[in-house]
Amino acid sequence: MKRTISRLIQEKVLFLGQRKYTQAPVTLRQLHFCSALVYRQHGHPHDTVRIEEMALPALGKHSVRLKMLAAPVNPADINMLQGTYPILPMFPAVGGNEGVGEVVEVGSEVTALRPGDWAVPWDAGFGTWRTEAICEAGDLLRVPRNIPLLGAATIGVNPCTAYRMLHDFISLRPGMTVIQNGANSAVGQAVIQIAASLGVKTVNIIRDRPNRHKLENELKLMGADFVITEEELEGLTLDNIIQELPKPVLGLNCVGGRSGGLVLASLCDGGTLVTYGGMAKKTLQVPAKALIFKNITLQGFWLTQWKRNNHEADVRGLQAMVSSVCDLMKSGQLRPPECVQVPFHRYCQALQATVQSQRKKHVLLI
Amino acid sequence: MKRTISRLIQEKVLFLGQRKYTQAPVTLRQLHFCSALVYRQHGHPHDTVRIEEMALPALGKHSVRLKMLAAPVNPADINMLQGTYPILPMFPAVGGNEGVGEVVEVGSEVTALRPGDWAVPWDAGFGTWRTEAICEAGDLLRVPRNIPLLGAATIGVNPCTAYRMLHDFISLRPGMTVIQNGANSAVGQAVIQIAASLGVKTVNIIRDRPNRHKLENELKLMGADFVITEEELEGLTLDNIIQELPKPVLGLNCVGGRSGGLVLASLCDGGTLVTYGGMAKKTLQVPAKALIFKNITLQGFWLTQWKRNNHEADVRGLQAMVSSVCDLMKSGQLRPPECVQVPFHRYCQALQATVQSQRKKHVLLI
Incomplete structure (x- = not known):
């Protein structure tokens, strides 16, 4: 002492x-x-x-x-x-x-x-x-x-964030599609695994990188249905890349900027975009048409606030x-992150x- | 014939x-x-x-x-x-x-x-x-x-759009504040009058113009509580301009771009921004913080779709x-637009x- x-x-x-x-x-x-x-x-x-x-x-x-x-x-x-x-x-x-x-x-x-x-x-x-x-x-x-x-x-923090985002915004049913960016983040990996446990399909956007295929395989082993790069999605619409899945009803965005815009543009009519991070430190650009004619809803999620609200309530x-x-x-459906x-x-x-x-x-x- | x-x-x-x-x-x-x-x-x-x-x-x-x-x-x-x-x-x-x-x-x-x-x-x-x-x-x-x-x-079209936006997104109570841009549009004028009939306060954003005070008076005669220009709001936050009203719970945006961003930034925590037009033909820029930490929700409104959905239902x-x-x-609470x-x-x-x-x-x- x-x-x-x-x-x-x-x-x-x-x-x-x-x-x-x-x-x-x-x-x-x-x-x-x-x-x-x-x-x-x-x-x-x-x-x-x-x-x-x-x-x-x-x-x-x-x-x-x-x-x-x-x-x-x-x-x-x-x-x-x-x-x-x-x-x-x-x-x-x-x-x-x-x-x-x-x-x-x-x-x-x-x-x-x-x-x-x-x-x-x-x-x-x-x-x-x-x-x-x-x-x-x-x-x-x-x-x-x-x-x-x-x-x-x-x-x-991370698995609970993924869990809530998959449960609180859209009533997801097996076979529905969720799209997310930052798919290799800790939350992103939890989203892949929890979605897979629900029978929900995931389209996972990552940045292009030298070991892209290695990462793609890792995420697919976790249960990812599709892994695409921002660059691939930029030239084409999601419809052109993936015909096998229904259009995503839910988008999860932890990047913002251009990447968030790609998630937004991939959603089905009436879909919801949930933002829980802004890693790119760039604002999300939202065209009026997406809100008015595609009826997209944008919301945010912050687990700390959710916990505080819910602790008070019950x-x-x-x-x-x-x-x-x-x-x-x-x-074994959700593995701890690599630490x-x-x-x-x-x-x-x-x-x-x-x-x-x-x-x-x-x-x-x- | x-x-x-x-x-x-x-x-x-x-x-x-x-x-x-x-x-x-x-x-x-x-x-x-x-x-x-x-x-x-x-x-x-x-x-x-x-x-x-x-x-x-x-x-x-x-x-x-x-x-x-x-x-x-x-x-x-x-x-x-x-x-x-x-x-x-x-x-x-x-x-x-x-x-x-x-x-x-x-x-x-x-x-x-x-x-x-x-x-x-x-x-x-x-x-x-x-x-x-x-x-x-x-x-x-x-x-x-x-x-x-x-x-x-x-x-x-216009009065019904205003009516729905004031009824369908936030449960407005007398004394609450709504902020809108394009306040001099046909919908904007209907918003002012219908809000006034509900006891709801309005902050109305217009573009600066030579006859600004004349227009301000016209809108106030309709029931507008405050009329401010985009330019005034740009340098200051709404808090600095108007202390008399609670922060707006609902924002209505028919402009987009910079002007839509001003409405967004003026909302209270948990507020909702409804976009029903994009007159500036510029995307709305949404910072991640507004969604995550201020818990703002962004939605769109299109009366035609609303009518079709509701006609089918009831x-x-x-x-x-x-x-x-x-x-x-x-x-006499809602006057026809000047035609x-x-x-x-x-x-x-x-x-x-x-x-x-x-x-x-x-x-x-x-």
Whole structure:
């Protein structure tokens, strides 16, 4: 222990990220400490994130002590660090929004979780890059222990985003077609697999690349029906490339710009385009005719907002979603994304790789 | 009569625009003739539209003979003539989609209409630029005779478009705000008046112009709460210009391009942008953030499609809409648009003015 409790409190590191819990009086002897990746200002992750030791609050009647097991570094975490994300933490903050932990102790009134359970935070802002946390039982959703650890660690954002987008906008029936760009992203891969499990066909747009056919085969092994490049789709309409499928009723767009326009132009009359990212950092161009005469609807999707709305209304919807996604993992219909596993103390490597937008997801093993 | 019946039939002018009605055998003596503005190919209206005499089919049990009284020349009619509209007639065709007529004779089974009633066609493609028509009673909606003739002639498209857009997308309550561009268009003016009748506030965007204040006053007399120019809104956000109103929940866009973007950017979180025109012939630019984090929905509206969908489902919805709009006209809450009245035989003048996008609507008096 390099720091005294009073210094920790003074520096606001004590009980960090756990401000809302009423603090029961604790003595030094009762305190649990954890290591956490902390930042105190926005900026480049390399300059701002430090590993620090911090004390945890006492376990309350409704709270849970969670030993973190694995937590990914996602692009949204980096945006939060940089201060460019729409929700930002108070400082000092612990990084990380997603991850899985094992319940090691529960308060006297907690019934939904037991020691030994695996659990994931349902909301963003948890601060998952830490060895341990005390939180309310209601902040967590239970996940089964018989799914892969890396699957559990990365279930909360990408697969759930894919799951919701395939369930909430169009009532999809087997044989219908969904088209998406950024098909090789983590969400894109989850879309392919969840759609396949529903009997829904997918047309998957990727950027042209040297190893295009290798990637195409990988996505087809996941269940993709068609994989085409933006360049192929640009010269022709989808009708000219693929006659085997009905026109897509749902388009998923995480790129924007020209690529988003290709998805839009491929939809059937009355179709819906859902935008959940803007990787190209270019606006989507929408011709009036697509809206008026093709009756296309454009909507956006942001899982964090969905979770918050639904947690308020009825938390069972969240648990049902996570359980459904876990079932797909258990049955092998949804595989965890390809991950690079990074020991917790080598976090700089994971941060840097994510800043550089390396394809594979980096997950901290804690 | 310059033409014989056989020639009329041969040239497909007989029963023009009335192909779907089973022809009862007629003799020359029984035939009614009418004059109509006919075109046989797409092109510039001046080159293609001719006044012709044509025979009408016999009155069937379910049909109605309608003496046309007044019919406007709308931009969509011109697009149809030019072949650029999404629904096009078979040739030879009678121009005009909107207008009011007086029922002069009804078939033995017709109960919804009586001689002396005023009626308007509910669907596009009627061919209203004619002196008389035989049609099914079900093709018409009754309008009361105690509204202005020019109001009745122009009720079918613009006021109904405004009415639907204010009723079908957001459940508007008094005090809520709607923002629109093209506020001086015929639909825009109807939006101002119908919104005012609902207690809904309007922010109305116009292009800057020399007589801007005169126009602003005219729109305010109709019930506009705020009138601002695109140029004013471009430098500032709506919040900076207008603090008195809640942020708009609904945006109506008939311009597209930059102007549509201004409407989009002015909406509240969760708001809806409805596009019903693209006068600027420029695509709408939609930032991903507006969809994802502001949860804006973009939709389109096309009255013709709405009418067809609803006619199939339940025609009472159409009659209810027309009756509601007529009630607003009767009470003076909705005034007919400023019209230039043109005698039927001087139709070239009305066509030319509409091609040149002159502000005032030209209406043929028949």
